[in-house]
Amino acid sequence: MDRPPAYTTRGLTKVYGEGRSAVHALRGVDLQIPQGEIVVLLGPSGSGKSTLLNIIGGLDRATEGTVHFRDACLSDMTDTELTRYRRDHVGFVFQFYNLMPSLTAHENVELVTEIANDPMDPDEALALVGLTARTDHFPAQLSGGEQQRVAIARAIAKQPDVLFCDEPTGALDSATGRSVLEVLRDVNARLGSTVLMVTHAASQAQMADRVIHFADGAIRDVVRNDTKLGPEEIVW
């Protein structure tokens, strides 16, 4: 039995530019994402998966169609409401970490916990990603994997309902990437957060509850994975 949907999209379309130079990034996407699952979006570069992630993450708006988060329609929200939505429900992890270079690891996490409703302690979040010893380091003093783990700590510290990860291992070697994936899985298991991960490493789909294949701005198919592997078992 499926869990209740976290997200429901109907006819989601996104067009960049207009006229002859218009680019259709999404061409009518209908999708349901159940709460508490790990969902992996797979697809080649430019297939629209990041665009979808941005729209349901409340970072961007659809040209047409609707997105519902639980009972709320994101498409009808004002900018202020979208901000509220991101603040209260969503955590982000980006491919290039996007840490504030002028803040330490601890402070980068604090940046989020300061405005969150029910955050965990920043130290606890950093401990979850195994960075207790590096909390007072600036991003420039951390390796890529460490930076990405700070980014994850930052994203999970607010105990989000949904965690969006755009190519979280894209800039990392496989060993470091694997430890990052382990953190994501632990968060999903511990906090019950829905995890939505964009990747083009197909093997990472083996850790997902559900895999969505993207091509040309549309969903090619959705596959339920009943034989989830742990990140430590995945090879890529």
Place this chain on the structure above:
Amino acid sequence: MVSALDRKLLRDLWRIKGQATAIGAVIAVGVLMLVMMTGLTASLSETRDAYYERYRLADIFAPVSRAPERLAGRLTDIPGVSSVQTRVQGRALIDLPDQVLPVQAQAVSLPDRGRPALNDIYLTDGRLPAAGRPDEIVLLHSFAAAHGLRPGDDLRATMNGARRSFDIVGLAQSPEFLYTTAPGELVPDDSRFGVIWMGRSGLAAAYDMDGAFNEALLGLSRGASAAAVLDAVDRLLAPYGGTGAYPLADQTSNRFVSEEIAGLEAAAAGVPPIFLMVSAFLLYIVVNRIVQAERGQIGLMKAFGYTNGEVGAHYFKLVLAIAAGGALAGCLGGIAAGRALIGVYTAYFKFPFLVFQLDPASFVIGITVSILSASAGGLLVLRRVFALVPAAAMRPPTPPDFSRSGRRAGALGRVLDQPSRMVLRRLTRQPGRMAGAVIGIASGMALSVAMITIYAGFDRTIDLTFSVVDRSDVTVAFTHPAGDKTLFELARLPGVQRVEPVRNVAAILRNGRQSHRGALIGVPVNAELYRALDADLAPIALPDHGVVLSSALAGILDIAPGGRLVVDVREGRQPLLELPVSGIAESLLGSPAYMDLGALNRALGEAGRVSGAHLMIDEARSDAIYTALQDMPAVAGVSLKSQARDAFVVLMNTGAGAIRYVMGAIAFVITFGIVYNAARIAFAERARDLASLRVIGFSKGETAFVLLGELAVVTLVALPVGALAGYYLSFGIAAGFSTDLYQIPAIFDPASYGQAMLVVLAAAVISGLLVKRDLDRSDLIEALKTRE
């Protein structure tokens, strides 16, 4: 607990500390000037008013030829008059051993017993003359100081034709004589005009004024109408040769002091806004650049759920921190500078004490205005922060589209090499940014042009006054209007090469509601030594009938050629004349009104009368001439042009005019600051491109060319723009520096423009070298790694 964002703010501030300090310093200078100048003017006004009040300076001065003492009671009866002091005063000549020429002086009576009801004096040394001792005098402190005279010294003076010897028993200052100017002269000079106070009976005897007075001083009760009292006094004194009562506002010394304070006030109002505008502009550029560089971080904050308000507030705090820091430093600096300068000005104005007034309003205004202007710069940028969509902010900015400008510049581009094409395309692709840089550097150029032009304006005022208008060596004033005989006597003196008569007639000039208390100057036909000149410096042929006004006077009276001027003559038979204005003369010192000497005498009905003469002499025989002049009973005073010129230069360099040097120095600092900032910003914006050029094999020189070529083009475009703006700015600044006493012209002086251009070019070259040094040192890998 400091929030994470505030810690980011502090570290960001630390990272841009150089630029933040530079901008904060510009703000600080603006606020410093504001606080200093308002504090200074408030203190000076307060001190002046307190001084006037404490020493009971009269509200109305009423000179008269000779009025019986009993009139004092009737003056007291005039409604609105609270106190009356009659006194005797007269002209005197002081003989000083160290001076070939006798020095003009004014002798003023003190009551034989007690203090005067009005115009009291402040004894700085010694005591008042004892009753019944007509040989004891008190001497004006500043005059005594200029000549090293002290109580106990003797003083020889000629009063009413009689030579006498006095004992100096005291030195005094007086609010009535803060500035002393010899009759017929315009420029105050401590050393060339003395004031002698002595007992009333002794002075009355010397001037044949027993039982009479020749000046009445009146104090007004609160709310009294000065105009009504002036009329009543004039009616009462007219039968006794009253030459017209005048209010304190027209009193020479007060007018000069007030004019100087007003000059400082004008500078206080006019200068700081320029600094604050510049700083707002710099802040705009710097914050804009920070926001550009932090697009990703802004998007990130928004992605986390920070609202536009919170993100905006974060960057706004950066602006506020710089502005508030600058304003605070400016306030403290302003207080310190004000305290340092107030002493100088107290001495300059000869105030015996000081009411130091810190104007709290100036802090509030300084801080508010600087924060507002900085915010104005910041707000423009914040609009862009708000406009950033979080998703868009997370992507690196799309490369600016050079396709259109690239094609536009195509034809030209073909003859240029690649680096030149990069410079050209960047300039044409981002005309807004280019315009910003041009405006910045042009404003520096404009400031420099305006200030250097003002220096030239001061020189021109001196030059025009003392070399072109007045070409005489010596000016002689007669005790009474004299006839041709006296002129012949002067001409006969050995060494006197040329004598030209002049007639100065005290008069009030009126046009409708406008009036000016001054004089008509009668000048002979074909004058060589003292002339009325038109705007092209050609001598004006004075008409048979009518007045030629100096441009300043025409402005005061709001009258143009063809208008009719009412001239209320205040000496002799005091006729009321109505004369046409027939022309406008160029004059930068005082506000003279010229007439043909013959025409003036006809209008007065006094043929062949002159009040003085301009002489051209043989320098080698000057001592003999001075001695001879001293022995001529008709001569009331002699002034040397060289001394007058020196006094004028001192005046312009110590009073409100001295501020021009401060402003000039600051203008250069700002010019440099703007140019340097422009270069730095261009460098920061392009660090990555330039590093790429180096990586693909461009030499340091070639890379620098791409950056500095842009700076060079911007500077070259800015020069003419700034020159034009400076031309207009100089009018405003010249008007600010012009006082009632002298006018500073805004002149077109090509040399000033050349110098200003050199200043800007030097700033550009130095900035270029500094930036190139950093460019050469920059770490290629680091520059390429920086994600922007």
